[in-house]
Amino acid sequence: MNKKPSIFKSLRLGLIVLFCLIVYAYGFQVTQVSFKEISSQRRQESLTRVLRALARPDLIEYKQEETIIKTSIYVPCPESEIPSIEIDKSKPYLVLTPACSEPRKQIQIEGYNFTPKSDGSLYFIPPSEVNLNLGTFTADEKGYFSVMVKVPPRPDTAVQYIHAVSLQRTGSPILTQTxxxxxxxxxxxxxxxxxxxxxxxxxxxxxxFFAARNLMKEVTSTISALSLSILGWPVGIAIGVIVTRWVNNQSDILLNNSWLALLLIIVLCAVIWFIVRWALPQEETQRPKFTLRVVRLITLGISGIMAIMIAIVAAKLTMKAGVSIISPLGVFGFLGTFLSNMGEIIKTIMPLAVGIAVGALVSNMFGKAGKLLYLRINPSLHLIANFILGGLAGATVFITISFLINWFYQINDPFKIYTIPGLIGALCGVALAMWSRKQDAIPTGMAIYYITRTLLNATRAIExxxxxxxxxxxxxxxxxxxxxxxxxxxxxxxxxxxxxxxxxxxxxxxxxxxxxxxxxxxxxxxxxxxxxxxxxxxxxxxxxxxxxxxxxxxxxxxxxxxxxxxxxxxxxxxxxxxxxxxxxxxxxxxxxxxxxxxxxxxxx
Amino acid sequence: MLRVQNLTKIYEGGVLALDNVNFEVPRGQFLAVIGLSGSGKSTLLRCINRLIEPTSGKVLWNEVDVTAASEEELRLIRRKIGMVFQHFNLVHRSSVLTNVLAGRLGYVNPAWSIINRFPKEDVEKAMKQLARVGIAEKANQRADELSGGQQQRVGIARALMQDPAMILADEPVASLDPVLAHSIMQYLELINKEDGVTVLCSLHFLDLVHRYAHRVIALNEGKLVFDGLPEEIDDNRFKEIYGKDAERVG
Structure with missing residues (x-):
């Protein structure tokens, strides 16, 4: 063994130990570790009280019967003799020693013939009939108890009373309100x-699926496809929202008669079924002609509108039906409430859902068109097309973002929220178009992956x-x-x-x-x-x-x-x-x- | 007719997997691809249907440029090229029938796939193909309940569902014992002879090559080092393909 490194080693170990000591010492200070508090009498008493309370969960109670046993007392002692009271010794009774008292003096209260092992409270009742609590008592096996209490000061010499309220459990245990x-x-x-x-x-x-690297990595697109699919979103959302509103307005007329509406739903379902069967053949060996595909697309679009109509009419019918069955169902009325709520939810989110769906669809179609654009048009035009589309898409993205920012910060200056971001976005789009000329595929999937991951992590970080x-x-x-x-x-x-x-x-x-x-x-x-x-x-x-x-x-x-x-x-x-x-x-x-x-x- | 021209693949990190490979396969041929592990056999087969994107060069199939095809065109090309894998690549938790029907995905309308619907004819066809490879009674079992040889037969049935004009088999028997290996190779031979399907099959054992292949190409470190008849592989050729220290077994 070499001596030098060993000294160095132990020195290093010492430093580590010292460092750890400092870390823990500081930790003690910031977390306010205090053994003085732990061992203090007051703290221990409250801890005991709380733990004992926690050990007796408030779950079960007994019905209790109150018996009030009264006796009189004079405060202070009257000059004349105290009138003696007849005591029925077969019933519970109280004995005071002494029978009268000066204010603030201690007297002994003894109880006889109480229910064995019963609890109760002692009250001092002046003529004004205010209950002054004197303390509690617990009777022993023979029904006897003895308690020392302090007599409160009284303003006059009238006769006062002491009540012993004895509590007895009757009947079987019942659940508490808690x-x-x-x-x-x-x-x-x-x-x-x-x-x-x-x-x-x-x-x-x-x-x-959007946050899975292995699926998203392969998703790449050309700048024209990417730009067009970005531009497709607002177009699609607008179409979706407008169509849904229109359908919603039309549906009100139909809803005058519920049975007619129900019939309409059934008929529309059948029509959609036939359209889908025709326009979406299960299997095709040959690619269909362009005109046929266009016709199919249009009929599918019409059936889509019908589907929206069905959903809205069905939602409104459900709301109606739900409300009407709440009272006949009685206890199960919540089912009716549930139905009407579901109908309302569907009706409310319909424009949003349709907007997103149509947005995705249009964006997808635009993206495909963008890919075709590359194959159809003259290669010399690629660059120009890329610049125009990239610029437009960049401007759209930036204006959307600045619109959101404006919503939070209320800048409300059209120049600042539309013109400047629009220009910057367009420039970014053009720059991207220039850069991506060399590598014709943009890793769209990875971009979506990172955006999704970031949003998820941010949301998850907040409890x-x-x-x-x-x-x-x-x-x-x-x-x-x-x-x-x-x-x-x-x-x-x-x-x-x-x-x-x-x-x-x-x-x-x-x-x-x-x-x-x-x-x-x-x-x-x-x-x-x-x-x-x-x-x-x-x-x-x-x-x-x-x-x-x-x-x-x-x-x-x-x-x-x-x-x-x-x-x-x-x-x-x-x-x-x-x-x-x-x-x-x-x-x-x-x-x-x-x-x-x-x-x-x-x-x- | 498949023509591979100047095909080169460089992986990220600079590994040269295929180095300027040229060859042609006439329709209906059974072509064996041999070479050491890591010589580029799998990369070559996957570059043909672009499961791996080649770095440069061309793959022409029936005079269609596969390497230049758009995504949609590539789908139409792929559905005519069946593929059989060393590790079978079945979806374990799905039934055998579903695994076989998956071979039809290039043909069916994607919209119907969302609700997992295949046309009746396809289901009948799948049962027929399962019967052809001798495991019709296993159709409703889970794929991972089958033995290795049976799983590979499911893999072949899946490839057959594509009505393939060509089958790419990537070491189809490397994970099977010799007896099973022959039975699987016989199915491939049958498909090649009866249906006239071109077969490109990478293999490890030379006796299998001699027994089944019409022609052999050999790769060594990504280069095409041999292209000829199986009988032409003598000891010198063998050392050229597998390296100086290699010894023949089997």
């Missing part, structure tokens, strides 16, 4: 978690407990805000977990399906989805678990569920009630854990 409230809230909590998980899964599954604050402002305090906040967080968290599963699928089957000439959509349906079903189910279960736990505390911030109750009781220092709620949470979380692992075993 227990009932806790039950209601824990049910609310479980359903809050269920709804949040369901909503989260619905949105996170499609998003997860649901904080999101709920925003939703409380929007939808008011209550479980609905909790559902929204948890859903949002679930979308972000699940989409990330899901997308990592997509990234880890076997590439072989994907390659095999691709080699058959499948489209990207078909590749996802036939090769990706079968592979990701088991991990998706298991992550969904896991998330449900997390959501149940989260929903128990989301009420702390106003998000409904049992947390709301728990928070209130902790603040009111009502520890026995808080204990009941904590117990409920523990039971539900343990049960959910067991259930989800059982289901995971069964399904996966």
């Amino acid at each position: 227990a009932k409230d806790t039950w209601g809230k824990i049910v609310e909590t479980v359903f809050l978690a269920l709804l949040a998980t369901t909503l989260g899964v619905i949105f996170s599954v499609p998003i997860s 649901a407990l904080i999101w709920v604050i925003i939703f409380v402002v929007w939808v008011g305090i209550g479980p609905f805000a909790g559902v929204m906040a948890l859903s949002l967080h679930t979308v972000a968290a699940l989409a990330k977990l899901y997308s990592e599963q997509v990234e880890s699928i076997l590439p072989g089957p994907l390659e095999a399906v691709r080699s058959t000439g499948a489209t990207r959509l078909q590749m996802i349906i036939y090769s990706v989805i079968p592979q990701i079903i088991p991990p998706y189910i298991s992550f969904t279960m896991y998330r449900w678990d997390i959501n149940v736990r989260m929903s128990t505390i989301i009420g702390f911030a106003g998000g409904g569920g049992i947390g709301f109750l728990l928070y209130q009781n902790i603040n009111l220092m009502n520890y026995r009630a808080a204990s009941a709620q904590m117990l409920a949470i523990a039971i539900v979380v343990a049960l959910m854990d067991y259930l989800s692992s059982y289901m995971r075993e069964k399904v996966v």
Whole structure:
């Protein structure tokens, strides 16, 4: 062994130890670790009190019967003799020693013949009939008790009374109000978690594909295709929203007669069925002629409008039907409320959904046209086309962004929010068009991948407990805000977990399906989805678990569920009630854990 | 007729996988591709249907330039080229029938795929192909419940569903024992003879080459080092293809 390095080594070790000491010392200071507080008498007493309260959850109580036993007392002692009272010794009675007292003196109160082991309170009742609490008593096996109390000062010499209110349990134990409230809230909590998980899964599954590197890496496009698909979005959204509004207005006339509307839905469904059968043949060996494809596209568009009509009419009918069955259904009226709510939701999100769908469709078609453009037009025109399209697309993107920024900051200067960003965007688009001339493919997929990932990470970084604050402002305090906040967080968290599963699928089957000439959509349906079903189910279960736990505390911030109750009781220092709620949470979380692992075993 | 002209593939990171490869395959030929592991056999086969994008050079199939095809055209080309893989590449959790039907995806309308619908004729055709490779009774089992040899037969049935004019087989028997290897090769031979399908098949064992191939090409470090009849591979040629230290087995 060499001596020198060994000295150096021990020196280094010493420094490390010193450094660790400093780190922990500082840690003690900033986290205010204090053993003085821990060992102080006062703190220990309150701890004992709280722990004892927590150990007795406020779940069960007995109906109690009050018996009031009275006796008189003179404060101060009268000059004449105290009138003696007849005592029936077969019933409970009180004996005061001495029978009269100076104010602020101690007297002994003895009770006989009380119900053995019963509890009760002692009250001093002056002529004004105000109850002054003197203390409590507990009778022994023989029904006897003895308590020393201090007599309060009195302004006059009139006769005063002492009441012993004895409490006796009668009948069988019953649930306390706290227990009932806790039950209601824990049910609310479980359903809050269920709804949040369901909503989260619905949105996170499609998003997860956009956040999967192995799927998005291959998505590249030429600048003309990219620009045209960007330009296609606003065009498509506008078409979608306008058409939906128009259909919505038309549908009002039809809705005068519900049966007619129902008939209309059935007829339209049949018409759409035939159109789809004709315009979307299951298999074609030859590419159809251009004119035929155009005709098919137009008929499909018309059937799309019919589908919107069906959806809107159906939504309005559901609303009507839902409202009309609320009272006939009685206890199950919530089903009617649910139906009318669903109808309203569909009606409300219809323009948005159609706008997005048509936007995606038009953008897709424009993108395809952009690719064709390269093949059809003279190569010398490529550059000019690229410049024009790239400029337009860049301007569109930048103006959209600045419009959003303006919404937040209220700049409201058309020059600043439209002209400048438009020009900068156009310049960026042109620059991109110039740069991409050499490598004719832009990694659109990776751009979408990074944008999706960034948004997901940002959303996930903020806990649901904080999101709920925003939703409380929007939808008011209550479980609905909790559902929204948890859903949002679930979308972000699940989409990330899901997308990592997509990234880890076997590439072989994907390659095999691709080699058959499948489209990207078909590749996802036939090769990706079968592979990701088991991990998706298991992550969904896991998330449900997390959501149940989260929903128990989301009420702390106003998000409904049992947390709301728990928070209130902790603040009111009502520890026995808080204990009941904590117990409920523990039971539900343990049960959910067991259930989800059982289901995971069964399904996966 | 398949013509490969000056085909070069350089992977990211500068690995030269294919170096200026030229050859032609007439319609209906059974062509074996041999060479050491890493010599570029798989890359070559995948460049033909552009599962791997070649860096330069051309692939002409029936006088259509595959390398210049647009995405839509490429789909139409791919659906006429079946592919069989070393590791079968079946979707494990799907049924055998679904795996075979996947061979039809290039033909069916993508809109119907969303709800997982295949035309009746395709389902009948799939059952026929499964019967042809002798595993019709396994149609409703999960693909991963099958043995290796059976899985490769599903792979062949999937390729047959494409009504292929050419089959690219990437070491189809390398993960199978010798007895199974022959049975799989016999299916490929049958398809080649009965249906007149051109077969490009990369192989490891020379006895399989002698037994099944009409013609052989050999790759060494991405270069085409041999193009001729199987009988022409003598000891000198063998060392040229596999390196000086190689010894013949089998």
